[in-house]
Amino acid sequence: xxxxxxxxxxxxxxxxxxxxxxxxxxxxxxxxxxxxxxxxxxxxxxxxxxxxxxxxxxxxxxxxxxxxxxxxxxxxxxxxxxxxxxxxxxxxxxxxxxxxxxxxxxxxxxxxxxxxxxxxxxxxxxxxxxxxxxxxxxxxxxxxxxxxxxxxxxxxxxxxxxxxxxxxxxxxxxxxxxx
Amino acid sequence: xxxxxxxxxxxxxxxxxxxxxxxxxxxxxxxxxxxxxxxxxxxxxxxxxxxxxxxxxxxxxxxxxxxxxxxxxxxxxxxxxxxxxxxxxxxxxxxxxxxxxxxxxxxxxxxxxxxxxxxxxxxxxxxxxxxxxxxxxxxxxxxxxxxxxxxxxxxxxxxxxxxxxxxxxxxxxxxxxxxxxxxxxxxxxxxxxxxxxxxxxxxxxxxxxxxxxxxxxxxxxxxxxxxxxxxxxxxxxxxxxxxxxxxxxxxxxxxxxxxxxxxxxxxxxxxxxxxxxxxxxxxxxxxxxxxxxxxxxxxxxxxxxxxxxxxxxxxxxxxxxxxxxxxxxxxxxxxxxxxxxxxxxxxxxxxxxxxxxxxxxxxxxxxxxxxxxxxxxxxxxxxxxxxxxxxxxxxxxxxxxxxxxxxxxxxxxxxxxxxxxxxxxxxxxxxxxxxxxxxxxxxxxxxxxxxxxxxxxxxxxxxxxxxxxxxxxxxxxxxxxxxxxxxxxxxxxxxxxxxxxxxxxxxxxxx
Numbered sequence: 001x002x003x004x005x006x007x008x009x010x011x012x013x014x015x016x017x018x019x020x021x022x023x024x025x026x027x028x029x030x031x032x033x034x035x036x037x038x039x040x041x042x043x044x045x046x047x048x049x050x051x052x053x054x055x056x057x058x059x060x061x062x063x064x065x066x067x068x069x070x071x072x073x074x075x076x077x078x079x080x081x082x083x084x085x086x087x088x089x090x091x092x093x094x095x096x097x098x099x100x101x102x103x104x105x106x107x108x109x110x111x112x113x114x115x116x117x118x119x120x121x122x123x124x125x126x127x128x129x130x131x132x133x134x135x136x137x138x139x140x141x142x143x144x145x146x147x148x149x150x151x152x153x154x155x156x157x158x159x160x161x162x163x164x165x166x167x168x169x170x171x172x173x174x175x176x177x178x179x
Numbered sequence: 180x181x182x183x184x185x186x187x188x189x190x191x192x193x194x195x196x197x198x199x200x201x202x203x204x205x206x207x208x209x210x211x212x213x214x215x216x217x218x219x220x221x222x223x224x225x226x227x228x229x230x231x232x233x234x235x236x237x238x239x240x241x242x243x244x245x246x247x248x249x250x251x252x253x254x255x256x257x258x259x260x261x262x263x264x265x266x267x268x269x270x271x272x273x274x275x276x277x278x279x280x281x282x283x284x285x286x287x288x289x290x291x292x293x294x295x296x297x298x299x300x301x302x303x304x305x306x307x308x309x310x311x312x313x314x315x316x317x318x319x320x321x322x323x324x325x326x327x328x329x330x331x332x333x334x335x336x337x338x339x340x341x342x343x344x345x346x347x348x349x350x351x352x353x354x355x356x357x358x359x360x361x362x363x364x365x366x367x368x369x370x371x372x373x374x375x376x377x378x379x380x381x382x383x384x385x386x387x388x389x390x391x392x393x394x395x396x397x398x399x400x401x402x403x404x405x406x407x408x409x410x411x412x413x414x415x416x417x418x419x420x421x422x423x424x425x426x427x428x429x430x431x432x433x434x435x436x437x438x439x440x441x442x443x444x445x446x447x448x449x450x451x452x453x454x455x456x457x458x459x460x461x462x463x464x465x466x467x468x469x470x471x472x473x474x475x476x477x478x479x480x481x482x483x484x485x486x487x488x489x490x491x492x493x494x495x496x497x498x499x500x501x502x503x504x505x506x507x508x509x510x511x512x513x514x515x516x517x518x519x520x521x522x523x524x525x526x527x528x529x530x531x532x533x534x535x536x537x538x539x540x541x542x543x544x545x546x547x548x549x550x551x552x553x554x555x556x557x558x559x560x561x562x563x564x565x566x567x568x569x570x571x572x573x574x575x576x577x578x579x580x581x582x583x584x585x586x587x588x589x590x591x592x593x594x595x596x597x598x599x600x601x602x603x604x605x606x607x608x609x610x611x612x613x614x615x616x617x618x619x620x621x622x623x624x625x626x627x628x629x630x631x632x633x634x635x636x637x638x639x640x641x642x643x644x645x646x647x648x649x650x651x652x653x654x655x656x657x658x659x660x661x662x663x664x665x666x667x668x669x670x671x672x673x674x675x676x677x678x679x680x681x682x683x684x685x686x687x688x689x690x
Contacts, residue, residue: 038480039442041462046404046443067462080464081445083404099366100561103611104524104599105552137448137615139405140369141194142597143226143522143529152407156194 019053031066054085089132090125095149098135101142110146113160181214185233188219189376190408197230199248207255221377223291224531236262242270284533290377301380309496313388314433321392327503329515334488335592337581346475347393350483355395358486361402362451365564367523367595371489375409379416385492390437400441448619453486466621467667509535514580524597525551541575555600563592566672568679605687609680610638616673627670630661
C-alpha cells in the first residue's frame with residue numbers, strides 16, 4: 001500500500017502528515033500571509049491546522065486582531081465546521097465514512113469493528129497516541145465502499161481484516177527523517 | 180520502442196492501490212528490459228475495474244483490471260507489455276467495453292483518456308475550442324448558446340443555467356463573480372470529483388466562458404475538504420493554466436481578464452447550499468441566507484454572482500464548441516442534454532455513466548450496474564443524495580428525468596444512485612436521514628434545527644414499540660412541518676427519505 005510513499009503521489013505533490021509545534025509568532029506568520037485575501041478566515045484556519053495539526057486557542061486572538069473581527073466571531077466559525085480541530089491529534093487521523101453508499105456495503109459493521117479494535121469512540125485518540133478517529137460523511141469513493149481516509153490517503157473496499165492490517169502498518173512504520 | 184502504459188490517478192484508483200501497481204509495473208518492465216512510459220491518466224469511471232491498467236497498442240488501448248500489485252508479474256508473463264489479451268484480467272480493447280461503449284459521453288469525453296494535467300493532451304482532444312469560440316462572440320451570443328442548449332443546473336435544483344447567467348449579465352457593470360459549487364456532499368456522487376481530478380482544464384475553461392458571458396473577472400471554486408486528491412490536482416491545473424496564459428489578465432492574448440482560485444471548504448454539508456456556500460467563502464459560518472435577494476443580484480460580497488455546480492460549468496465548453504442545439508439534441512422533455520449518473524453503494528459494476536436523460540432507473544441498475552455487489556436481491560435505491568427518497572421496485576421503471584421524478588416526490592438531484600440489497604434495515608435508514616440533518620443543519624430555521632432532533636427521537640420511540648401508532652402520526656406531521664416551514668432544501672427535503680420509508684417500507688418501522 002502507499003502508506004510509506006508519501007512523496008510519490010501522482011503529480012508529485014507531497015502530502016503532509018506530521019505537524020510542527022506552534023508558537024504565537026508562527027501563527028502570526030500564517031495569518032499575515034493570507035490576511036489580505038477576500039474572505040480570508042477559512043484559508044487562514046486551514047493553513048494553521050495544516051501546519052500545526054489543530055487550531056490552538058491562542059490562535060483566536062491573533063486572528064481576531066489581525067482581521068479586525070471579534071474573538072467570538074472567529075470562535076463561531078471554528079466551531080461551525082467539522083473539519084477544524086481545537087485539540088492535537090494522534091500521529092494519524094482515521095476517518096470512517098458513515099454515509100449511505102458505504103452503509104449499503106456494511107459501513108456500520110466496519111465502524112463497530114474499528115471502535116473496538118482501537119478501543120476508542122469518535123473524536124478520541126488511541127492510548128498509544130497513534131490514531132485519532134473521526135466520522136466523515138462521504139469521501140466520494142462511493143462505488144468502492146466502505147471507504148476510510150487515513151491522513152490524506154483514501155482506501156476503498158475496507159474490510160475488518162484490511163483495516164487491521166492497515167493499523168498494523170501505521171503503528172509499526174519506521175520513522176522517516178525529513179529530507 | 181517505448182510502450183505507453185496508463186495507470187489512473189483519481190481517488191478511487193488510488194484507494195484500490197494504483198500507486199503500488201504503477202510502481203510494480205515500472206520494476207517489472209525494468210527487470211525485463213522493456214522500455215515503458217507510465218502515464219497517470221484520469222479514470223475511465225469503470226470503478227469495479229480499478230486499478231484499470233491500459234496498454235497502448237496499434238489497434239487501440241487494451242485494458243486490464245482490476246489489477247493488484249501482486250498480479251503484475253503474472254500479467255507481464257501473460258504478455259501485458261505487448262497488449263496480449265489472454266490473461267483472465269484482460270478486458271479487451273477499452274473502447275469496446277460495453278459499459279463504456281453504450282454511454283453518451285459529452286462532458287466526460289476526454290476523461291480517462293488524457294493525462295489530467297497535460298495541456299497538450301487537453302488541446303489535442305478538443306480542449307479550449309469552446310473558449311476560442313466564446314472569445315470571438317458577444318456576451319449575449321455566448322448566453323444564447325447556453326440558452327439553446329436547455330442546460331439546467333446539475334447540482335440538483337435543475338434551475339435553467341442561462342436564466343441565472345442572464346440575470347447577472349443584466350446587472351450594471353462592476354465586480355461580478357463566478358462561483359463553482361464543488362462541495363459535492365451527496366453520498367453516492369463523485370462526478371464533480373472526477374471532473375476536477377481527471378479533466379480540470381475543462382472546468383477552468385467552462386468558468387472562464389461563464390466569466391466572459393456575464394462580465395465577471397474573478398472565479399472561485401469552493402471544493403470540499405474531503406477531496407484532497409482533487410484539491411492537489413486542480414490547484415496544479417490552475418497554476419499551469421496561468422503559466423500558459425489561459426487565466427489572468429490577457430487570456431490567450433485576447434486582452435480579456437479572468438482570475439481563478441480554488442478554496443477549500445471545511446466539512447459542512449450545508450455549504451453545498453448556494454447561499455451558505457457564499458457565506459463560507461466570505462469567511463463566515465455557513466448559515467443559509469433568506470432569498471430574495473438572489474445570489475445573481477446580491478451574491479458573494481454583495482455582488483452579482485453566478486453560482487453553478489461543477490457539471491453545469493463543465494458542460495459549457497462542449498456547448499460553445501458544438502453549439503447549444505447539439506447538446507439539446509440529447510434528452511427528453513424539459514431535461515435536455517446528458518447527465519453523468521453515478522452508480523454507487525451495493526452495486527456490482529459501480530461507476531460513472533453519462534447518458535442522455537430518459538433511460539430508466541432499472542436499465543441503469545441492471546444493464547450497467549449488473550445488480551448488487553453482494554449478489555443478493557436489490558431492495559431499495561436512493562437517488563439524489565441523502566435528501567432523496569428511497570425508491571421501492573414499483574418505481575424503478577421511472578425514466579431519469581427531472582419532471583418524471585418530481586411527479587412521485589422523487590429527485591434526480593446530482594445524479595447519484597445508491598443501491599441497497601435486502602439486508603438493509605429501512606427503519607435505520609429513515610433514522611439516519613434525521614440524524615444526518617441534526618448533525619448538518621446550519622441552525623438558522625427552527626423546523627430544521629429542532630425538527631431533525633425530534634425526528635430521531637420519534638423514530639427511536641416508534642422502533643422501540645412505544646405508542647407506535649400515535650408516534651407514527653406525529654412523525655408524519657413533523658415531516659410536513661419541516662417540508663413546509665424550512666428555509667432551504669436541507670430541512671425541506673430531509674423528510675423525503677423518511678416519508679418514502681413510511682409509505683413504501685412501513686414494516687421496517689415496527690418495533
